[in-house]
Amino acid sequence: MPVKSYLAHPHNGRKQELIESLSSLEECEVIPAENQDLLILVTDTEDNFQEKQLKGKLDAIESLKLLTMVSGFTTQKNDK
Amino acid sequence: MYTSLTNRRAFIKKMAVLSAMTAAATMFPGILFASDQEKNLPKGGNLNWKKAPCRFCGVGCGVMIGVEDGKAVAVKGDVNSPVNKGLCCVKGYHSVIAMYGKDRLTKPLVKKNGRYVETSMKEALDLVASKMKETIDNHGKDAVSIYGSGQWTIPDGYAASKLFKGCIGTNNVEANARLCMASAVTGFLTSFGLDEPMGCYEDIDHADVFFLWGNNMAEMHPVLFSRLLDQRLKRDAKIIDFATRTTRTSAAADKSILFKPQTDLAVANAICYEIVENGWVNESFVEKHCNFNKGITNMGYGLEDNYSFKDKPEKIDFAAYKEFLKDYTPEKVEKISGVSAKDIKYMAAYYGDPNKKVMSLWCMGMNQHTRGTWINNLVYNIHLLTGKISTPGNSPFSLTGQPSACGTVREVGTLTHKLPHGVVTNEEHRKFAAKIWDVPVENIPAKPTYHTVEMFRALDRGDIRFMWIQVTNPMVTMPKLKRYRDGAKKEGRFIVVSDIYPTPTTDIADVILPSAMWVEREGMYGNSERRTQYFEQMVNPPGEAMSDTWQLIEVAKRMGYEKQFYYSEENHIEEIYTEYRKHHDNKKHNMAPLEVLKENPGMQWPYVDGKPTKWRFNSKYDPACSNGEEFHFYGKPDGKAIIWQRPYEPAAEEPDSEYPFWLNTGRVLEHWHTGSMTRRIPVLHQAMPHAYVELNPGDAKQMQIKTGDMVKLTTRRGEITLPASVNERGVPTPKQVFVPFFDENMLINDITLDSFCPISKEPDYKKCAVKVEKA
Numbered sequence: 001m002p003v004k005s006y007l008a009h010p011h012n013g014r015k016q017e018l019i020e021s022l023s024s025l026e027e028c029e030v031i032p033a034e035n036q037d038l039l040i041l042v043t044d045t046e047d048n049f050q051e052k053q054l055k056g057k058l059d060a061i062e063s064l065k066l067l068t069m070v071s072g073f074t075t076q077k078n079d080k
Numbered sequence: 081m082y083t084s085l086t087n088r089r090a091f092i093k094k095m096a097v098l099s100a101m102t103a104a105a106t107m108f109p110g111i112l113f114a115s116d117q118e119k120n121l122p123k124g125g126n127l128n129w130k131k132a133p134c135r136f137c138g139v140g141c142g143v144m145i146g147v148e149d150g151k152a153v154a155v156k157g158d159v160n161s162p163v164n165k166g167l168c169c170v171k172g173y174h175s176v177i178a179m180y181g182k183d184r185l186t187k188p189l190v191k192k193n194g195r196y197v198e199t200s201m202k203e204a205l206d207l208v209a210s211k212m213k214e215t216i217d218n219h220g221k222d223a224v225s226i227y228g229s230g231q232w233t234i235p236d237g238y239a240a241s242k243l244f245k246g247c248i249g250t251n252n253v254e255a256n257a258r259l260c261m262a263s264a265v266t267g268f269l270t271s272f273g274l275d276e277p278m279g280c281y282e283d284i285d286h287a288d289v290f291f292l293w294g295n296n297m298a299e300m301h302p303v304l305f306s307r308l309l310d311q312r313l314k315r316d317a318k319i320i321d322f323a324t325r326t327t328r329t330s331a332a333a334d335k336s337i338l339f340k341p342q343t344d345l346a347v348a349n350a351i352c353y354e355i356v357e358n359g360w361v362n363e364s365f366v367e368k369h370c371n372f373n374k375g376i377t378n379m380g381y382g383l384e385d386n387y388s389f390k391d392k393p394e395k396i397d398f399a400a401y402k403e404f405l406k407d408y409t410p411e412k413v414e415k416i417s418g419v420s421a422k423d424i425k426y427m428a429a430y431y432g433d434p435n436k437k438v439m440s441l442w443c444m445g446m447n448q449h450t451r452g453t454w455i456n457n458l459v460y461n462i463h464l465l466t467g468k469i470s471t472p473g474n475s476p477f478s479l480t481g482q483p484s485a486c487g488t489v490r491e492v493g494t495l496t497h498k499l500p501h502g503v504v505t506n507e508e509h510r511k512f513a514a515k516i517w518d519v520p521v522e523n524i525p526a527k528p529t530y531h532t533v534e535m536f537r538a539l540d541r542g543d544i545r546f547m548w549i550q551v552t553n554p555m556v557t558m559p560k561l562k563r564y565r566d567g568a569k570k571e572g573r574f575i576v577v578s579d580i581y582p583t584p585t586t587d588i589a590d591v592i593l594p595s596a597m598w599v600e601r602e603g604m605y606g607n608s609e610r611r612t613q614y615f616e617q618m619v620n621p622p623g624e625a626m627s628d629t630w631q632l633i634e635v636a637k638r639m640g641y642e643k644q645f646y647y648s649e650e651n652h653i654e655e656i657y658t659e660y661r662k663h664h665d666n667k668k669h670n671m672a673p674l675e676v677l678k679e680n681p682g683m684q685w686p687y688v689d690g691k692p693t694k695w696r697f698n699s700k701y702d703p704a705c706s707n708g709e710e711f712h713f714y715g716k717p718d719g720k721a722i723i724w725q726r727p728y729e730p731a732a733e734e735p736d737s738e739y740p741f742w743l744n745t746g747r748v749l750e751h752w753h754t755g756s757m758t759r760r761i762p763v764l765h766q767a768m769p770h771a772y773v774e775l776n777p778g779d780a781k782q783m784q785i786k787t788g789d790m791v792k793l794t795t796r797r798g799e800i801t802l803p804a805s806v807n808e809r810g811v812p813t814p815k816q817v818f819v820p821f822f823d824e825n826m827l828i829n830d831i832t833l834d835s836f837c838p839i840s841k842e843p844d845y846k847k848c849a850v851k852v853e854k855a
Contacts, residue, residue, distance in 0.1 A: 003089070005096035007104055013399060033104065034112040040100040042093055 138480030140607025186623025230482030233603030267456020273715025279475030286473025294445015360432030362467030437473030487606015540567025574618035
């Protein structure tokens with residue numbers, strides 16, 4: 001059950017669009033910076049397969065310029 | 081490793097957020113996420129936030145600890161702390177996890193017939209006291225010793241010093257800070273007569289240029305480094321990285337200048353030459369506030385047992401000093417150092433420009449140096465010649481690596497020659513300490529005994545028979561480690577280790593005492609900018625774990641010192657701190673009262689008339705100045721600082737045909753020192769699971785070594801095999817390798833050299849000769 005955090009950089013002028021796109025994905029939690037064009041993205045998926053699927057969805061978001069991983073955790077299922 | 085928190089998954093998500101915030105803060109200084117830190121706390125939690133200084137490095141960041149159901153479950157930066165202004169590094173954010181590793185020591189263990197047997201704390205402490213008494217009876221009081229650290233709280237160190245120096249009557253008190261900042265201390269003492277920086281972190285907000293002398297701040301002091309980056313963004317301040325290895329700091333700097341190991345001595349003198357030659361000397365400052373001295377040269381390197389050295393300062397004049405500097409023209413030094421004359425002039429021009437405020441920052445690169453005192457002196461020379469000192473933004477600043485290296489080791493004085501106020505060699509200082517300690521002055525010996533390296537040599541020789549080690553891991557950190565590990569295991573030695581986890585040092589113990597960690601007890605730390613910070617006990621320690629302070633008090637009482645160790649279990653921290661303050665009751669070092677520490681995110685000393693002192697020796701800010709001038713270096717009898725004539729001399733062991741590379745050792749961002757805590761934090765352990773050897777890409781190509789290949793390193797002390805790292809985190813200069821020391825499974829110190837600075841007695845972990853082969 002991977003939990004990962006990323007720094008997500010939007011394309012110029014598309015921060016709000018990126019917030020909306022990421023927020024629409026069930027596995028994603030988004031924390032936008034107040035004074036910079038940067039978002040923190042935390043993903044929480046059931047297993048590696050679901051995470052791979054999510055990765056595909058993220059790659060398809062056009063307002064996303066760059067995704068940089070910051071941390072990754074794998075927890076047991078009964079932890080939830 | 082870590083399984084015992086409620087709603088662990090929610091906690092982990094929060095930690096993931098906080099890690100990202102840390103990274104964002106490092107990359108984008110000043111970035112704001114407002115209240116979102118709190119939004120991500122575990123749902124349904126009932127967190128109680130309490131302030132503390134961070135447990136790890138010497139920066140002394142203020143953190144808020146979230147306590148829920150008797151457990152510390154969250155950390156956030158304290159926005160009220162002037163140190164970190166709400167930021168934290170990756171270690172700080174994860175610090176509470178280090179309290180809950182599954183192999184935490186919770187019961188005392190006593191070695192019987194080669195095996196560790198659980199016992200009660202009472203019986204273990206009885207045994208420690210009786211063994212100490214027995215050793216004193218059989219071998220004398222100088223056969224017992226205590227070895228602590230810059231992670232000792234102020235009360236820990238105070239109780240240790242009072243017990244050993246005041247009551248037992250031996251100066252066998254040392255701490256691991258000898259290994260990391262002793263050269264900074266002797267640098268301060270020789271140049272100014274008083275220890276610790278004259279400036280503070282607020283200098284960062286004023287300086288135009290930052291010179292980092294062998295200091296990888298981006299990894300070792302990331303929060304302070306983010307403050308430097310912030311000033312670059314806001315005010316176009318320049319960062320110049322002067323180092324022997326390209327690091328993350330170099331990558332973030334405006335300019336990276338590389339030098340050959342040990343030649344910083346020559347470059348510093350060349351900068352002074354340029355300052356003099358170009359007429360950049362602040363003549364009125366030098367005339368009013370400085371003297372010139374030279375000392376003994378060719379001092380040796382302390383490689384032999386019982387080595388001793390005492391410098392003989394001799395006054396010289398400015399003309400003689402100028403003559404000395406003629407050996408250090410930029411062109412001559414280029415040949416020694418590998419630094420181009422152009423780059424030397426570039427650095428000198430910043431120091432010499434009267435319109436630029438300059439801050440020099442350093443840590444282990446200058447301190448772990450066989451001429452560590454000298455290179456500290458030489459950087460002070462630059463600031464003194466230009467008068468760029470003790471004013472906001474003009475600041476030579478020695479950083480420390482441990483949370484209370486300053487607060488405990490330097491200020492309480494847990495080194496063989498020190499007392500809380502002054503030194504053991506001074507009769508007045510002994511009388512003063514004896515009065516406060518309520519012991520006969522004759523109890524305190526007038527002669528220092530062993531500095532750290534010599535203390536472990538004495539253990540090996542059998543001159544020391546009993547050693548109590550608290551909150552440090554010398555069986556990972558001592559240079560030329562094999563000798564000292566074998567020595568500690570010899571028959572007739574009795575070793576007590578107080579710690580929170582099993583380590584290679586507990587492996588040599590006869591008694592292991594489980595300690596309370598950080599906010600499991602009450603205490604204070606003192607950081608690099610003379611800031612003393614209090615923390616309350618927030619959670620209970622596990623099992624029978626007990627604070628190091630109370631362990632010492634219990635043993636002291638068992639040894640018959642009830643009168644001196646009158647402290648109550650409920651209020652002993654307050655009682656000790658109140659007593660300790662008496663040692664510093666003067667304008668030059670007064671400590672803030674406990675109630676002030678409790679109400680504030682720490683307070684800087686000297687604390688005079690209800691105010692901290694930000695810039696010492698400057699009459700505008702420092703009430704201890706009394707000479708009627710703008711500056712008063714009152715640590716010296718005539719009120720003047722000293723510009724030292726110190727030459728370049730080679731390292732103790734330099735590469736040759738048999739061992740053609742330099743070996744440099746150090747730290748990494750993820751792990752704090754020997755990793756005994758941070759390796760139990762899964763996210764940090766996974767990010768940096770083991771040590772490695774960094775090679776220069778050109779050398780690696782020539783030897784057909786790529787990242788991950790196993791590499792054998794051989795020195796005159798032994799050999800070790802590690803995986804290679806090429807063009808990854810750091811890049812050493814050609815013919816140099818770098819190995820981090822955090823990994824107890826790859827003990828690089830088995831092959832390092834125990835040479836040290838003859839004045840500070842601090843070992844040089846940055847330089848010895850090594851052979852490098854593909855394994």
